[in-house]
Amino acid sequence: MASGAELIRRMKEGVRExxxxxxxxxxxxxxxxxxxxxxxxxxxxxxxxxxxxxxxLEQRIEGAAPDRSSHVILYCQSGNRSALAAHxxxxxxGYENVESMRGGITLWKDRGYDVEVPRxxxxxxxxxYSRHLLIPEVGLEGQLKLLxxxxxxxxxxxxxxxxxxxxxxxxxxxxxxxxxxVVDLSNLQRQVAHSNDRVGVPKVDSAEIxxxxxxxxxxxxxxxxxxxxSNIMEIIExxxxxxxxxxxxxxxxxxxxxxxxxxxxxxxxxILGFEGQLSVFHPxxxxxxxxxxxxxxxxxxxxxxGAAGVLGVLPGVxxxxxxxxxxxxxxxxxxxxxxxxxxxDALGTTFTELKVRRDPECPICSRDPDSISDExxxxxxxxxxxxxxxx
Numbered sequence: 001m002a003s004g005a006e007l008i009r010r011m012k013e014g015v016r017e018x019x020x021x022x023x024x025x026x027x028x029x030x031x032x033x034x035x036x037x038x039x040x041x042x043x044x045x046x047x048x049x050x051x052x053x054x055x056x057l058e059q060r061i062e063g064a065a066p067d068r069s070s071h072v073i074l075y076c077q078s079g080n081r082s083a084l085a086a087h088x089x090x091x092x093x094g095y096e097n098v099e100s101m102r103g104g105i106t107l108w109k110d111r112g113y114d115v116e117v118p119r120x121x122x123x124x125x126x127x128x129y130s131r132h133l134l135i136p137e138v139g140l141e142g143q144l145k146l147l148x149x150x151x152x153x154x155x156x157x158x159x160x161x162x163x164x165x166x167x168x169x170x171x172x173x174x175x176x177x178x179x180x181x182v183v184d185l186s187n188l189q190r191q192v193a194h195s196n197d198r199v200g201v202p203k204v205d206s207a208e209i210x211x212x213x214x215x216x217x218x219x220x221x222x223x224x225x226x227x228x229x230s231n232i233m234e235i236i237e238x239x240x241x242x243x244x245x246x247x248x249x250x251x252x253x254x255x256x257x258x259x260x261x262x263x264x265x266x267x268x269x270x271i272l273g274f275e276g277q278l279s280v281f282h283p284x285x286x287x288x289x290x291x292x293x294x295x296x297x298x299x300x301x302x303x304x305x306g307a308a309g310v311l312g313v314l315p316g317v318x319x320x321x322x323x324x325x326x327x328x329x330x331x332x333x334x335x336x337x338x339x340x341x342x343x344x345d346a347l348g349t350t351f352t353e354l355k356v357r358r359d360p361e362c363p364i365c366s367r368d369p370d371s372i373s374d375e376x377x378x379x380x381x382x383x384x385x386x387x388x389x390x391x
Contacts, residue, residue, distance in 0.1 A: 011087040012080075018099040020108045023073055030071040033064055034105075035085045038133065040077065042140065044115040046108060051139070054081050057088060060136045061095075068095045075101035075108070119144060128215075129171055137333035143171060149330045152176040152236055154227065154255065155245030156203040158315030159269050159322065161193035161210075163243050166323040168211040168218045172330075175211060176221040176239060179203040190312040227251055229380045232258045241326050244268035245319070249296040250383035256281065256289035257380050260365050261372055265338075267325045269318040274311050274346040276318040279337050279356065280325050286338030287358045288365040296387045314346055 023032065023046075034045050035054040045051070050064040054076070065072050072095060074082035082100040089095040101108070109115060121129070121143065132138045138146075149172050153160045156179040164175060181203050183194045191203075198206040204222040211218050223235055228251075236242060236258055244266050246252050252268070259266045265282040268289065281288050321342070328334045343352040360366055 012083040012100075015083045015086040015090070016099045017079070017083070017102045018073060019102055020111050020113065023075075023101055024108075024111070024113050030073045030099075031065045033061070033072060033074050033085075035074050035076050035082050036105075038140070042118055042120050044105070044109075044117050046075065046105065047114060047116045049075075049116075054085050056136075057085050058093065061089065061093065063136050065095070068093070069097060071097045071099075073099050073101055076104045078104040078106055080104075125171075125217075132170070138327075138331055142331035142333065145330050145332075146171045146327065147173045149241070150174040150176065150239045151241050151243060151326055151330075152178065152239040153243045153245060154178050154251075155247070156191070156193060156207040157181075157187065157245060157247070158190040158271065158310065159245035159319040160243065161191045161207070162316045162319035163245070163323045163326070164193050164207050164211055165214060166320060167243075167326060168215045170323070170327055171215065172218065172326075174219045174221060176223065176235075177204045177207050178223040178225065178227055178235060179207075180224050180226045190310065190315050192316065227254070229254060229378075232380075233262070233378045236264060237262055239264060241329050242266045243322050243326060245322075249293075249387045252289060253296070253383045253386065254380055257364055259283060260288050261369070261377055263369060265329055265336075267322045267329070267337075269322050271310050271314050271318055273309060274314065276314055276344040276346075278318060278321050278325070278342045278344070279340065280329070282329075282336065282338040283365060284369065287356045288362060290364045291359040291362050292341065292356050294359070294362075311346060317344065317346070 032046055032049045034041050034049045034051050035057065037053055041051045052060045052064050072089070074085050076082040079100060079102055082104065086098045086100045089098045118140070126133070129143050132143050133140060151167055151172050153164055153175060156164065156177050160177070164177065167175060183198045183201050183203055183206050185199055187194055188196060193207045193210040194203065202224050204224045208220040208222060211220055225231060227235065232254060242259060242264055244252065244255060246255065255266065260283045263283045265280060267280050269276060269278045279292070280286070325336055328336050339356055341354040341356050343354065358365065
């Protein structure tokens with residue numbers, strides 16, 4: 001029976017090898033894949049390399065090289081693991097143009113070629129986010145994006161509460177919270193960021209306590225104010241994503257104007273009774289809020305939760321769906337809900353998806369963003385009047 005070394009030799013015989021010099025000089029057209037383990041990759045790797053550990057090759061290589069005819073160059077520490085991985089890709093996965101880099105990254109360094117030393121997580125962060133690091137769509141790169149991200153929550157109520165808690169748990173580096181209300185006993189049926197002993201406490205302060213109980217590393221920016229035309233541009237500027245938990249149409253139209261002008265995506269949800277809806281308004285990559293609602297519905301068709309009530313767990317469902325969309329936007333994973341409206345009926349446990357298209361005549365997003373002058377940036381219509389007229 002052949003020894004392990006003999007089996008490796010035989011497998012390597014059927015694999016083409018490429019010299020590090022050729023990878024350095026002519027490897028731009030190839031997908032370069034590092035098949036070492038996570039800790040090795042984090043120490044240093046070839047610039048531009050994609051990380052697919054050998055132990056996860058069969059499950060994850062399609063994410064790095066979906067076309068089986070594409071040119072793929074694999075490397076490891078010395079060349080053995082990459083050769084075995086290349087053999088697997090050829091014989092079991094059907095890849096047609098796979099090479100293993102001779103000598104691995106050791107020879108690459110000996111030749112004096114540059115390596116990239118990525119920013120690393122602390123030991124505590126590696127443990128805290130260990131389950132994220134295992135997901136190919138997040139991994140180290142995605143987790144670092146989350147740690148660098150700034151997300152603004154408009155409201156710390158039914159929708160903002162679960163979003164704040166789960167985005168903090170996910171490691172979003174900065175959470176801004178806008179809310180000028182205080183915790184009321186009637187909030188506790190659904191607003192899970194607050195507690196009985198914080199009744200009467202400003203919601204931004206209560207939410208900050210809950211966020212830091214889950215993840216003390218998260219920076220919380222508090223805005224205990226009512227969002228209006230005089231402060232919206234200053235508050236939302238600099239954030240990567242906005243979570244819309246607003247409960248009135250005038251402020252939603254105002255938010256739409258401001259977010260389109262600053263080109264900040266908004267993850268918007270609304271709830272009533274047993275029903276919720278969700279969409280992502282990504283400026284110039286999909287419709288805006290005015291494309292979906294050119295005019296607000298009459299008041300009798302859109303009563304507030306205070307007037308019509310809401311199932312306590314419903315904002316939890318919708319707030320968590322908002323959190324998923326935020327994470328997708330930050331990490332680049334998956335297909336965000338831009339151009340789609342998701343309707344949830346809790347009584348029937350059904351989800352319905354509707355397509356939403358950009359309105360070429362939209363008064364907000366049909367304009368080229370470069371055509372908006374500095375003077376116009378902070379000037380908005382009177383949406384209180386606009387919505388009352390429509391009602």
